[in-house]
Each structure stands twice: as C-alpha cells, then as structure tokens.
Amino acid sequence: MFNLMLRFITTLLFSCFCLTTQAITMEAEGRALIFNKDLDSARQAAIKSASQQASLQASAYVSSTQSINQGVLSIDNMQVSSLGMISNIKILDEKIQGRMLWLKIRADVNFEEGCAGGVEGHGYQKSVAITAFPLLYPAQANLGDLSNIQTELGNQLSNLLNQNSNLRALNAGQLSVHETAQTAPSRQLSAGALTTVLDHTRQLDVQYIVSGVIRDVSMHDPATTAVQRNILIDFYNRMDYRSKRHLRTLALDLYVHDGFSGALLFNKQYITAGRWNLSPETRTGFASAAFWQQDYGLQSQKLLQQIGNDLSDKLRCMPFSAKITRSDGQHIWFNAGALSGIKAGDKLTVYRKSSFFTEDMRSHVQLINTRKTLTVTEVQPMFAIGRLAMDGAVYNIQPDDVVMAW
Template sequence: MCAIWYAGISSVLLLLLSGSVQAQTVEVTGRAVIEISVNQAREDALTDALRQAGLTAGASIRSTQRLSAGQLDQDDMDIRSRARVHNVEVLREGPHDGIYELEIRAAVRPEAMCSTSQQSYRKAIAVAGFGLAQPSQATLGRLHNIEQDLPRVLISELNHSRFVQALDASRISLYEDPRRAPSMETSQQRLTTSVALATRLGAQYVVSGVVRQLGQGNPGKQAEPEPQAGWKSLLGLDRATPEREFVADLFVHDGLSGALLFQRTYQGSGAWTPERNASVGFASPVFWGTPYGKEVGHILEAMVDDIGEVIRCQPFMARIVAARGKRIHIEASGGTGIRPGDKFQVYRTGTFYNLDLEPRTELTDMATEVVIKQVQPQFVVAEMTSDAASLAIQRDDLVIAW
C-alpha cells in the first residue's frame, strides 16, 4: 500500500534520550490484547517490549502537519528507533485481564545513522520526467512544462547534497500511461525501463513520478470577502480566489535490478491568485510567488528529503564496463568523489528466479579488491592483483564501497 504524505509543515528530529553511546541495560514491559490466541498475543507483547527498549536509547521522529484555512486538519507522527537491542532476557510473562504482559531485560546500544559506513561518494541518480495524469488540468496557468521542469527543480536541489549526483533525464518518461503508473507495469517492464535508463546514464538509482492532480479542489467554494475589498465586495462583484490541488507520486527504483525501493504520494493545496487566462508556467517567479506555488515548494522539499533518506545509507555501486588483464574500467564520473588510491570490492552479478519465475539480481562477493589508478571525467580506471579472466570478471559486474 502506498503511504500518503500530506505536505505542509514537516520536520525531522533526532532525539537522543541517552547521552551515552555505550550499551545500557533496560527493563521494559510489553503488552498486547489477547484476541486470536495466547501465542499470538505473546509475540505481539514481545514486539512491543523490544520497540520500547529501542526507543529508550534513541528515536527518529518525522512529524507532518497540514494547515487549511489557518486550522490544523492533519497531524501525523512517525517514530523509528535508532538502536540495537540484544541479550534479551524474559523476566516475567503471562495473561492478566485479557492482556498478555511480558517483561524483559535487554542491552541497548544507541546507533547513529550509517554508523558503519566509511564512504562518502556521491551516488548517481537519474531523474526522469514526471508524467501528467490529466493534461487538461495544466491549462490553468499554462503549467504544461511541469513534466520536465518539476524534475529539474528536484535535480537542482539534490545536487546541493554532497551525497548525491543528480543526472538530468527529464525528457525521458518511464510510463506510457501516467494514470496507471507504476501498477500498470509488470515487474519485468519496470526492470527493463529503469535498468535501461540507469545503464545509459551510469546511474545507481532512477527517480520518476506522476503528477496526479493540478485541478481546483472546490471550484464552487466562495472565499470570504476581505475587509479591504471595497465596493466590489459589497455588491458581490469580487471574484473568489480558487483553491488549487497538487497531488504527485514519487518513485525511486534501483538502477541495477529495477526494484521499486520507495513510493509515496504527496498532497497539498493553496490559493491560485493569477488571472484565469494568465500564462504563468510552472516554476516561474510568478508561480513561486502564489500561495499555491509556496505549497508546491514545500512538497518538493519533502521529496528531496525523502530521496536523500532512501539512498544515504546505501553502499556506493558502479558498473564494470571493460576488463582486460589486471586493468578494469568502471562507469563512474569524476564528480562522484572517487580519487586515486581508493579501494573497492568486486562483485559478480547474476540472475535467479523466484517461485513465480520472476527474475531477481544476485550479487556474489569475489573476495578481491581493486585500487583506483586514474580518474577521468566519465570513467575511472582500476587495477586488480589478479588477472580479471582468472576470476571471470566481466562487463556489468560491480565494484562496491560499503
């Protein structure tokens, strides 16, 4: 199921409830209602206890609120633990008045995000065009350029991060019918389109999306007349400011396997103040100056944050495009931050099929590493200690930095 993100005011906070990074011992009690069976309630109570133990050491809190007409009508909060729980010991357990209680003692160690990652290379992301599900809705304000200019705004913002190298693929659409994306695609079709684009641009991830709604939320709704509206307001001649909706889906695919890593729907609305026949254009200064444009800007900021969150802790991967003797060429640009002397692990790529005969990409550690010797603008050259042919290293295998 796709998660719905109502963008308005969003924040991400990291609460460190314990100042020490050393493991600490905690005792907590998990509870669960006995409904299906006692065994199921016990499992749920244990899960609750482990969650409580993890939250004592640290938590990531994402709060999302939406304001409408000055009133708060949506308030969501997502809490995730940033800790490891181990050495769990059950102290007491049993049913009581229809509730199963389970008390545990456990060691909890706070863990920072990406604590084991030593690499800081910029991961290449190809940002494709955003489909427009209902083109007729773009007529108001002449926003038809949104299909290319929305991803270009994302590209510009993503490139401000030291972890991302965003590549412009805004003129390429992954979906023939945006109204049905991505459910219209079979897993094999998603694999083909996203992998083909990633291979073409040398990207590790592919970002795409669909703009679902640009229409007026309630065209018949009349705005409250302002005190300064003057005689036109008194005579009922003033024009109501329409409230316009913005709904968009964001997809992040893995460039190697084509797997859908992230999907979220973003929604917001704001007053559309330009004249009805005005040619505004998406992302123009006039557009950003409207209440509607400011709301869309908040949504795009949330998209950029989520994309960064998805890939931040992922390993850096790049394809091998040629292997001759001990020398290999790797598809990675100088903008990734790779430097001579850096070391990477070599992995062989293969395919296996699940029970539904759907292809899956498998990586095999070749237990060998390469050392970067040259960094060119569009590729890098590395050397191995062994001959590539002796390990059957070939095109489309990978080098990885964890």
Template structure:
C-alpha cells in the same frame, strides 16, 4: 516495538521488529570493536577491507541496533527462523588498534566514535557522489493542467528537481525528462515484478550511465471548487456582514519512485500532497515553475513540497552504497566507469561484484549481484573513469564488462 501475525494456507508467519539503543543521546560514544573476514585467494587487502567493514558494523550495533525477526510455521512446525540485526548509528574517527592475519582469517580491532540515531549506519561511501537521473513525470489527469497553462509540468518538475539535487552534497543529477517509465499511470508502479524490480529502470540507467533512476506520477492538480469566484478587495467587507465565498483551493499530489539502476529494485517510494490558493484568471498563461507561478500561494506551497521530496531523495541515495560498472577488464586491471567527478581517488578500495540476469517462474527477468569477496585498489583516476588493480587475474573470477564495483 511491535509484532504482526499472518495466516494463509496453513502457514503462519510471525514478524517481530524491535529497536533498542544503548545510548540515549546524540553525543559521540567511544567504542572498541573487532572485525573478522576470511582470506580469499591469499588476498589480504580484500580481507582487511571486509574485516574493517565488519568492525564498523559491530561498533555501530553496540550503540544502536534494530532487530528484525521472521518465523514461519507450517502445520504447527517451525520451518524458518530468521533474525537480522542492523543499526542506524554513525561511526566516525576510526583508529586501528591492531590488525593481522590469523590463519585463514584477517582480524581488525578498532576504536571509533559512534553517534546514535543517525541516518546512515556506515559513512565509508558517503564521500562518493552518486549519479541520479530524473525522468519525466507522467500525468494521471492531463486536463488538470489546463488552468494556468501548466502543461509543461511533466518535464519542468523533473528539471526543478535536477537543479535542486545538484546543489546538494554527494549527488550528481542528470535530466532525462524526455522519457517516462509508466505507460499505465493509474497503476504505477504496480506493473513492476513481484520482486519489486523494474526492468525499464535498468535499461534507462545503462543508457544514461547512472546509478539511480528517479521517476514519478503527478496524480492531482485539480481545483477543489472549480466555480469559486476569484478573490477581490470586497471579500473582507463581505465577511464582516457574514457573507463568505468558497476558496479557490487547488491541489498538487505526486508520487516519487527511486529505483536502483543496476538491479531495478525499488529503494524508495512516497506520495507528496499539498494545496494552496489559486487566484489567477482562468485564461492566464502562468506556466509551471515560472516566477509568476511561484509568486502565487499555490506555487509557494508546491515549492515547499518539492524541497521535501528532494531532501527525501538525497537521504535515500546517500544511505545506499556507491556503485559503478566495469567498462573493461585486462589481466588484473579493471576500468571503472566513474572517476574524479564521483570522488574516486588513488588508493581507494572498491569491492568487486559479478552480475547475471535471471528469470523467475513467471518469466520476469531480474538482475542478481554476486559478491566475489575481493577488492580492487584504485591506481589511476581520470575525470570520468578510473583504473583499479586486483590481486588476482580477472579471468579467475570471470569478470566481464557491466560487472560492478561497490563501496559501502
């Protein structure tokens, strides 16, 4: 639990963050919870889905909750008092105890098993496979790759991450290592807008047909002691008589950025760093990612670092809602640009959202996603697309191509 205080131009902002849990073990806790949602356009299916989501969230909060509070004071007067509560608990084995319409509301009461201290609060979207494109990694210091002929690292690192991600649950990774998103590598990704969006990520995602874009910058691959002699069999004998040599330590530092492909928002950012011994000859043609490279102490350390980055990417993406674009609309039917390969099945319900491009005061564009409060039921599924139906015509919502469906 902590709090922080900021003052600027007569405005005081107080941030208060707290976490608490009603259960202190990882055992499953049976919880009853109720969810409520308004009935829009007389569509009870949409209201039921939203009420179920509300009930799951309420069950999660009863076991593990995080409280975020923001207060803004201007000249001593409280002008904004904002409180948000969310949870990191996992809800499973949901049983519906009662449900039905109550006037303009739909009520659902559930009994669920809740496990505290889990990664994702809501498991309703985790069985869908989310698409990820890995772009090439820009190099801040290309000259660092000269030793060992590691110049292919900008593309090879992305290729390795694609292979690793495709072996993990819930992800479908595509290689886009031929493109990079940051022409100015030292400041990446600070050239994004104040809204923490990157319009190049949006355009790349549309071109590639993916939900997330993973990019990055390789910051450092330099030797710590460039003139240090290579290790030899005499070193242990020299050490016995008190003579030691500088180690041929080499660094590897890279940043990873994950952007939402529909809004351009930065959803994850992290820097990874390691070092290892590089004892190869200065003119050796080792190559990045080769068997020879990973047989070195340096390569083994980099391999572990890549594994950690891939795990972090998987965790980040799995905790995001599943999203797909609407490729076509016709009466009350929508054609979704995701199908069996993403895990969609007939009978699934997808929330429908409209998208629009907006501009801020600085002229920077951003994408706004608007909830229609309605859902579409999947009726037909093909390998790479699905057909879903809504209770109302798409004209009433002004749905168009490139609008979205979402599952939490």
C-alpha cells in the same frame, strides 16, 4: 536567572545535536614508505593510514577475509560500514625506521546516525536520473498553463539535489519510464503477471532512477475559476482571496528504482495545497517567476524541498556502486571518478552481475559478491582504474559487472 536559562538552552541544543551525531576520540598508528627522500608525502600517506585505522576501530562493523602469504597479511575482500568522519588530527609521535615512516595520531571520529547497519557509501557521490512526471489528468493543468510541470518538475528537482545534497542528479525530464500513468509503478508482463520493476534501466547508466506521476493539480472549489462569471462574483473572489476556496492541490507519487536491477526501492505520495488567486486567463506555466510568486508556487517549492530531503536521506543510506566498463588482466576500469569523490588508494568490492529466470520466465538481475577487493590506482574526472590482486579473468570479471562500497 539569565545564566541559568542560558545554560538550560545550551544543554538542550547540545542534547538535540547528540541525537544525530556523536564523536569519540581514538588513537591509531600509521606507516608509509619514504620515496626519493620525500618525507612530506610519506607523512601524508601515514596520516591517511592512521586515520583509516582510527575510523575502523570506531566503526560499527568491520568484516574481512584475510590470508597469509609468506608471512605478509593480505586482505582479499574488505567490507566496512563506518559513519566515521575524522577531524582534529594530532600527531603524538613520529619515527623514521629505515625507509619507513611511523607515526601515531589522536583524532576525533564523528558519527552520523540514521542508517541501518551503518551503510553510508563512504561519502561517494551517487548518480541519479530524474525522469518525467506525467499528469494523470492533463486537463487540470490548463488553468495557468502548467502542462510543462511534467518535464520541468524533474529539472527543478535535479537542480535542488545538485545544490543541496551529495547526489549527482541528471535531468531526464523528457524521458517517461512508465507505460501507463494510471497504474504506475506497476506494469503487466506478457505472461499476465504484474511487476514494479523498470525495464531498460541500464541505458541510463546511473545508480538510481527517480520517477513519478502527478495525480492531482485541481482547485478545491472549481467555481472560483469558472469561466461563466459576472462582475459581482469577480469582486467577491478578489475580496475573499485568502479563503480556502482558492486552494489548489499538488499531489504526486514518487518512485525510486535501482539502476542496475530495475527494482523498486522506495515510493511515497506527497500532497500539498496553496492559494491560486490568478484569473483563469493567466498563463504562468510551472516554475516561472509569476508561478513562484503565488502561494501555490511557494507551497510547491516547499514540497520539492521535502522531496529532495527525503531522497537525500534515503539514498544516503544506500551503497555506492559503479559499472565496470573494461577488464584487462589485473586492471579494471569503472565509470566513476574524481567527480564522484573517488581517490587513488580507495578500495571497492567487485560484484559479478548475472541474470536468471523464474519458473514463470521472469528475468531477474543478481549481484554476486566475488569477495575480491579492487584498489584504485588512477583517477580521471569521469572514470577510474583499479587493480586486483590477481588477474580479473580468474574471477571472470566482465564489462557490466559492478564495483561497490558499503
């Protein structure tokens, strides 16, 4: 009976796991030139080439524009949407043919499901700025002196993301990006039209901008913390501390904007409540040790964790992009490097950035795919250099254009 139950539990856990991940075994070949008799380096390069082939063969989508030049196949632009992570690599065969090392591998390609179209950003670390969360009703924060929640919430959220996600979150808690909290994220243009697009997003130099508005931090029953009290009421409140009368709300709206175009990509409202049992005179502030000890602090922490998970899930399915900072002939500099997971040999697609105006004179940013691939040749911590097949001037590549990986 015990063995039967154990088998059932094991099967159930395996089934749940398969809902989010799956793996297939692939065989692929790779080649690499041998330089200065360095066989180990050539083998590593060949394994990397074979691993990429295995991932491509198992990927959900491969789209490329190809051309033949003197019998050599060249890829001008390659767009790969693959969730494949390579593991359990085994070399099945290996040969040296002149200066070329050839090998064949067998590997498991693990897929993580959940993104439409297979977009995964190749595992690069995307940059996010967490801005201020202004209070819609500042007087509600007087209880407990929680007015610092407007800046400290962004700090807590950025720390959470940096610890538990593949996002590089920058704390911009002192920056308020919404002109009016009451109507956020909407704002009125000079011509009278309404828009949810953020202005001046390029100054932050990040891929995504997270902002929000705190709509409510009030008590469910304001009488429990009213100043006009007496001894009997105080005694009753202390004895009745588990009652729902002591619940305090935390409600906020979250907005995620694209850092290049300012477009609103995601918005959601979050609401929680927890018991607030401190006296009206107690001033804990938000995110202090005394604050986290309260049930209200615990529920707030859970809400922040939920927000962090949602941001990780949403932005995980977004493409990786970085701004081009310099163009010189065939070489392109862009502002993402080793800290973002960029490696020599990586390939990214180049997009030209342009602006256009609608009939009502509203400005929009457009990214145009040049269908040209940039191969990374040099990587520094905060930036990288890549090479195009032809002079970048031919494609009119300029600073402020974008490189992107899907």
